[in-house]
Each structure stands twice: as C-alpha cells, then as structure tokens.
Amino acid sequence: MEIRQLRAEEFDASVSLSEYAFQYKMSSEAREKAKAGFKPERVWGIFEDGELAAKFTLLPLETYIQGSSVPMGGIAGVATWPENRRKGLVARLLKYALEQMNEDGRPLSFLHPFSVPFYRKFGWELYCDYKKYTIPTGKFPAKVQTEGSMVRDKGGVELLDGLYRRFASSYNGTLVRDKEWWEHSVLDESTHYVVYYTEAGEPEGYALYKISNKVLTIDEFVWLSLEARKGLWTYFGNHDSMVTEANLKLVPSDDDLPYLLPDPRIPQESYPYFMARIVNAKSFVEKLRFRADGAESSIVLSLSDPLASWNNGTWRLSVSETGQASLEPAEAEDVQHMAACGVGTLTAMLLGYKRPIDLYRAGLLEGTEGAAVWLESKVLPARTALFDFF
Structure with missing residues (x-):
C-alpha cells in the first residue's frame, strides 16, 4: 500500500468515495465548481493496487490560543470504502497526518468526529461545546434605545473580520479566518449581516443571519460591548412582524443570554462539538503562558500517546518565575510530585476545556x-469555542 497526496486527475475518485461514505450526491454543477477549486495537495490517500482505498483532507489552518495565532492542522473528509474498513487504514492515515503536521510545525490538530470514541482512541479529545437556542419573538430581549446605529449588508469581509478577530481571540480554539475562508466557508448568497456602530462611528458588533419561512436563523452573533449586544437584539426585535422565532446556532458554551431574557424558559440545547489533539507536546507547552508566582517550580509528567511516539515518555514540566514553560525529557526518579495522563487529557486541560483538579478527581x-x-x-x-465547521 502507498500513502501519498492525490493528483488532479484523481478528483473523481475522491468525490466518489466521499459521496458513498457521507451519503450524498453532488449535482453536475456543484461537481464542476468543486473540481475547479480542488486542491489535490491537501488530500492524502492510501492506495492499494493503484486504487484509492481511504483518504483524508489536511487543512493548513491557524487557531487562537491565549489571544495569539497558532498553526493547526484541520483534518476533514476521513473516508474509507466499506470493503477496506477494519483493516487499520484510518489509523495509518492519522499517524501519517500527525507526522506531516509535526514536520510542518503545527502543534495542534482539530477535527469534527463522526464518533467521539473512535477518535479518542487515537488521542483526539473534545475541546469545546456549543449551545443552541430557540427564542419565540415574544421572548426576545426587550427593545432599547441605543446611541448607536445599525448598518445592514455593507462593509464587507474586512470589517467583519476585524470585529470577529477581537471577539474570537478571547477564546481558545477559534479559527483564524482569511478572506477565502470568509467568502467560501462563512458567507453565502442567502446570508445577511448587520453591523452595530457607536455614536462615534466605531463598529462594535455584528450578526450573520438568514430569514426563511418566518424563522430567523442567527448563525453568528458577535458583540464587543453591552450597547452593541442591546442594539443588535433591538434590530432583530424589529423583525417581529416577519418572524415567529429565532434560532441561534453555535453559541459559545459560556453565553449567558437566557438568564438576561425577560422569560428565560426557552428551549436550550448543549452539544459537544469539535475535538482537538496536541501534535507536539513540547512545542505546544512552550508556546503557552502559565501563571507566574515569582518562583520557578516543576513536576514530572508521564505522557502516553498512541500515534505520536515523539510525545511518549517522561517529561519535566517547569514553569519559570515569569510564567514561561519548558518541557524536557526527565527520568522517573524519586520525585515529590508526578502526574500521568494521555495526550487527549493533556489537550483538554491545556486548552482550558477541563480544569486539572476536575480531571484528577475523574481519574x-x-x-x-x-x-x-x-x-x-x-x-x-x-x-x-469554535464558530466554524470543516
């Protein structure tokens, strides 16, 4: 068997596998459009006797961690023909993907799982949840008079991205978007957007939304001030003659909107969303800031990783008096404090999804x-948080 990047002429083979595995059929028009944008260098396949047996897409992305951009490998479109399943092909592809990401200097990888248990055994772990709200128009936040103004469908990607960056960078795990991502993965012909401007003319919030069959679907709600939040909701409240309810999607798990509603008893759902994985523990740990307490200290960490052998072993995790960390090989000698975990647990802990003491209590x-x-x-x-999908 051979693992390699696909070639341009293998587009049809790639699409046929995706259609079968994900149970959809691409129209002729959509197929031609996809072919024009096909980037074979991002699709890796495992071939048996020259035939594509399994594949995945590796996206060169970046994510916000502690307010800064960190390279990340996004894995998507993992697919195998049924006759080739349970032969370990996906495990081989994922191991190969980690090797490629490690060579490219991408210390993190994200993916959306078809099965959480399946990817957990390879070291990926849940790192974010999202909420979904359904709010009848009669339970919208109260309309208030703000000093600012609303501008609809004007300003473009650059304006939206400037606001998005300020909002998204306050979370770990959100996507750094470029213009192409905005145009092809966020906005479409049916999407409207509205921007809130302060009295001084400064943009402080936006929302992406659609209206269909008397339902307002809010795909993204970004606010940098309380006034922007109020202004955006007043704008949506003025649609009360057009819609019967609003559906909010991909709301961050720390959102407190229901508590602020006049009547907070609305349908609310919470979902585990994407999974993350540390690709290179040393590289990632040394990019992070830790709490500084004026003195250097350390523990010994025993780390297990089922696919990335370079992470396996015993490490000394040290934090300097200024909060800078280092991760160096260590001997499992007699030490006062030693921790042990898998790479998935370490990922959830360092991204901030779960606290160390809670993970300890859970075993x-x-x-x-x-x-x-x-x-x-x-x-x-x-x-x-994550407001995107791939």
Whole structure:
C-alpha cells in the first residue's frame, strides 16, 4: 500500500468515495465548481493496487490560543470504502497526518468526529461545546434605545473580520479566518449581516443571519460591548412582524443570554462539538503562558500517546518565575510530585476545556494529588469555542 497526496486527475475518485461514505450526491454543477477549486495537495490517500482505498483532507489552518495565532492542522473528509474498513487504514492515515503536521510545525490538530470514541482512541479529545437556542419573538430581549446605529449588508469581509478577530481571540480554539475562508466557508448568497456602530462611528458588533419561512436563523452573533449586544437584539426585535422565532446556532458554551431574557424558559440545547489533539507536546507547552508566582517550580509528567511516539515518555514540566514553560525529557526518579495522563487529557486541560483538579478527581489525570494541585495553580483559566465547521 502507498500513502501519498492525490493528483488532479484523481478528483473523481475522491468525490466518489466521499459521496458513498457521507451519503450524498453532488449535482453536475456543484461537481464542476468543486473540481475547479480542488486542491489535490491537501488530500492524502492510501492506495492499494493503484486504487484509492481511504483518504483524508489536511487543512493548513491557524487557531487562537491565549489571544495569539497558532498553526493547526484541520483534518476533514476521513473516508474509507466499506470493503477496506477494519483493516487499520484510518489509523495509518492519522499517524501519517500527525507526522506531516509535526514536520510542518503545527502543534495542534482539530477535527469534527463522526464518533467521539473512535477518535479518542487515537488521542483526539473534545475541546469545546456549543449551545443552541430557540427564542419565540415574544421572548426576545426587550427593545432599547441605543446611541448607536445599525448598518445592514455593507462593509464587507474586512470589517467583519476585524470585529470577529477581537471577539474570537478571547477564546481558545477559534479559527483564524482569511478572506477565502470568509467568502467560501462563512458567507453565502442567502446570508445577511448587520453591523452595530457607536455614536462615534466605531463598529462594535455584528450578526450573520438568514430569514426563511418566518424563522430567523442567527448563525453568528458577535458583540464587543453591552450597547452593541442591546442594539443588535433591538434590530432583530424589529423583525417581529416577519418572524415567529429565532434560532441561534453555535453559541459559545459560556453565553449567558437566557438568564438576561425577560422569560428565560426557552428551549436550550448543549452539544459537544469539535475535538482537538496536541501534535507536539513540547512545542505546544512552550508556546503557552502559565501563571507566574515569582518562583520557578516543576513536576514530572508521564505522557502516553498512541500515534505520536515523539510525545511518549517522561517529561519535566517547569514553569519559570515569569510564567514561561519548558518541557524536557526527565527520568522517573524519586520525585515529590508526578502526574500521568494521555495526550487527549493533556489537550483538554491545556486548552482550558477541563480544569486539572476536575480531571484528577475523574481519574483521567493520575499521579500525586500535589501534582494535580500544582497544575491547577499553574494552568491559566480559559474559555473554548469554535464558530466554524470543516
């Protein structure tokens, strides 16, 4: 068997596998459009006797971590023909993907799982949840008079991205969007957007939305000030003669809107969303800021990784007096505090999805209680979110 990038002439083979695996049929028009935008260098396949047996797409993306951009490998479109399943082909592809990402200097990888247990065994772990609200128009936030103004469908991607960056960078795990991503993966012909401007003319929030069959679907709601939040909701409240309800999608898990509603008893749902995985533990740890307490200290961490052998082993995790971290090979000698976990648990902990002490109490972070307490004191609290899909 051979693992390699696809060639341009293998587009049809790639689409046929996707159609079968994900149970859809692409129209002739959509197929031609997809062919024009096909980037074979991003699609890797495993071939048997020259035939495509399984494949995945590796997207060169970036994500916000602690307010800064970090390279990330997005895995999508993992598919196998049924006659080739349970032969370990996907495991081989994922291992190969991790090797490629490690060589490219991408310390993180994200994917949307068809099955959480399936990807957990390969080291990926849930890192964010999202909420979904259904709000009848009679329960919308109260309309208020603001000093600012609303501008609809004017300003373009550059304006929206400037606001998005300020909002998204306050979370760990949100996507850094470029113009192509905005135009092809966020906006479409049916999407409207509205921007809130302050009295001084400064943009402070926006919403992406659609209206169909008397339902207002809000795909993205970004606000940088309380006034912007109020202004956007007043704008949507003025649609009360057009719509019967609003559906809010991909709302961050820390959102508090229901509590602020006049009547908060609305349908609310919470979903585990994307999974993440540390590709290179040393590289990722040393990019992070930890809590500084004026003195250097350390623990020993035993890390297990089923696919990335370079992460396996015993490490000394040190944090300097200024909060800078280092991860260096260590001996499992007699130490006061030692922790042990898998790469998935480490990912959830360092991204801020779960706190160290909670993972320790759940038995996912093992070792001494002192090591768990040390990690709890050093790992900075963070919020996680993702507003995109791939």
